[in-house]
Amino acid sequence: MDIKRLPQEFIINLYETMLKIRVFEEKVADLILKKEIICPCHLYIGQEAVATGVCAALRKDDYIFSTHRSHGHYLAKGGDMKKLMAELFCRETGTSKGRGGSMHIASIDMGIMGSSAIVGGSIPLAVGAALGFKIQKKDSVAVAFFGEGAVCEGVFYESLNFAALKKLPVIFVCEKNHYSTHMPISKILADPSIYKKALSFAMDGALVDGNDVLKVYEKTKIAVDSARSGEGPYLLECLTYRWRGHVGPNYDLDKGLRSSEELEYWMKKCPIKSLEKIMVMNSILSEKEMEFIKLKVENEVEEAIKFAKESPKPPQTEDELMLYVFK
Amino acid sequence: MREVTYSYAINETLHQLMQKDERVVLIGQGVTSPWYVGTTTVGLISRFGEERVIDPPVSENCTTGVAIGLAFTGMRPIYVFPRMDFMYYAMDQIANHAANWYFMFGGQLNVPMTIWAIINRGGEQAAQHSQAIHAIFAHIPGLKVVAPSNGYDAKGLLVSCVNDGNPVIFVDDRWLYNLKCNVPEELYSIPIGKGIFRKRGDDVTIIASSYMVHEAILAAEECEERGINVDVIDLRSIKPIDFDLISQSVKRTKRIVIVDGGWKTCGLSAEIAAKIAESELIKNLKAPLIRVTLPDVPAPASSSLEQIYYPRKEKIVSTVQKIMEV
């Protein structure tokens, strides 16, 4: 994509968002190792360009639906970092008042409509939101994030069909990070190409380098513009890689699930480093300015940790009161 | 006799069943994974190969149906869910298909299938990774449900499940995995539908199953120190349930505490209470029965909330004391 067409400010924001996710997640990894965070966390390190590029093409009133690997989506869509950290610490001040933990975060004001830890579970919710937008004649779009594991669930195909049938403004974003828990793609999909599945439902789809934030943004923008203008759904396959193991801070190398060569190959394709190169080449940011942003982000994460640690745990009282809305 | 862990007992049983009976096939998420189902499936893939040890994509609805289809060809599938929470996707195949097939076609085709359903809760895993929904399956005609509380029973019941001609839900609680007990090496079976006394006493009957049996035994020991003697019934089977055993005990004690690791409303404890209310037993009770269950709330993440969410020994002891005061 022609980078000159984008405002510098916009690109710097993309950079800062990816960095925020990276630094946040690495801190979380440390905190898990220190046993300060207990709830199971599925880290997003390595995939930052997907959430960042997709959400950069969205408005505040667009909705996103997330999965067990939720932190990156939340931060990229503008969720409050302090509340996220507090949720990982399961505190009363967290996004879900400590009831949800890492896998269940939401911020309705920001259009972050929740995350399901049931593989594929939130895909039809995005379709439903898109139907709601259509009925109410709003020009918002809904995004469903999911991994290639979810492509194995029937509900994925049912959702594609229904969305295409009703021409709904929903973008299906598959983050193909190469693993579904302990299983590589070759063990779960007969045909590993995901965007082509759109063809069977007479809808548009595209494959994109999920480690290139500018390309992810560009493709999402096309999808979103088309969905907003009533052209129906879009399936985006983002090729990427998760650096850490399926869950927690480790790398799953010790367990013999993947090779260190493979991991190193993908770490060389780091989405953040790639953007740094582009920015330097195009004189958007100097090394020094990038250092400055890093410090700022690190500070923000430290603040969030402090906030979380100082926050109260949920009171041990009757939780039944939380069960139904009283109106 | 040897002492082995509960999870070892399961692993050994699977090895032996698959060795002995070529019709046995293991299918389900994580059966080749180093962590997914604890160590219960270690060594199976290398010994029996990918045809009989199938780690499918995340496609629970489809692959549960596949297992039913396998059973129609004379195979004996064991389908494992690493968490009960994931069974909802497969609910249609379990409830509409596996459970109904034999009856619906006038007894022509039965479904000899074991559905190994793992409860994996605690550790701030929250509402979609914590559920104990055995009662939902017990509600469905055509299914049987067993829930062992120790490695000895796990082995014997798993053997019975695989040999049964019907779909049986084998409820398996990961909180049991590291507990040790005596388990014979050779295969044996424990009849489905028979409970057992874990402790004897004349004052109160505690009815429990699965992991909650341990909390009940601990509670009973503490009650004994306080001069209250408790019968602890380990149901072992949830459906069919051993009501004879319950009657035997309650006729003596006339006081009942029902302990269940599931929710209260329409749960296992509700069914037991209803059965007691329908029987002669109710006429002679010295006190209304009391249930110790989860509150009717989804599992919270926060460990401070988990502490009050999951009933433990203390709650059972105080309940027993309360019922003795009536």
Ligand SMILES: Cc1ncc(C[n+]2csc(CCOP(=O)(O)OP(=O)(O)O)c2C)c(N)n1
């Ligand atoms: C219905 C269901 N089955 C199984 C699981 C266990 N599980 C959690 S994440 C996961 C793999 C998901 O892979 P993918 O969709 O590619 O997402 P990723 O973890 O790679 O981000 C599985 C099988 C689950 N959470 N829900």
